[in-house]
Amino acid sequence: MLAEVTTRATEAEARAREAAEARDGLVSTFNQLKDDRYWMRDHGIGHIVKAILDAPENTVGVDLIRLHAREAGFKAGYNRCISHINILSKGEYIDERSGI
Incomplete structure (x- = not known):
């Protein structure tokens, strides 16, 4: 019985670790998207308009x-x-x- 509980606890810890890694990955992706949005709002739109107007x-x-x-x-x-x-x-x- 102790072996079964240990196995289940190990599996639960592995799933928890995977969930934490996935969460950290999502937070990192979200932060990058936020930074990209701020850059696009502050700088990117002007570059896009200039590129369109200056296109041959x-x-x-x-x-x-x-x-x-x-x-x-x-x-x-x-x-x-x-x-x-x-x-x-x-x-x-x-x-x-x-x-x-």
Whole structure:
């Protein structure tokens, strides 16, 4: 009977040791994931965005968007300026800042 109790205690100790090792492994993995998350939040997102914007296949598209936005802004300014000139050419007065 003593041999059986000793065998069971030994098996229980082995299972407890394995469970403790598994727990320690999970805690270590969890801590690494937490550290990775903090790094990603503080540094990684900026690196990802920069890599996307600086990628050769994206530079042409980003430049086109920038140029079109700039042209649209110029067109809006020109249209505003023309509307002011039209008012002034009729001899009327406008109290707005010029589009130029």
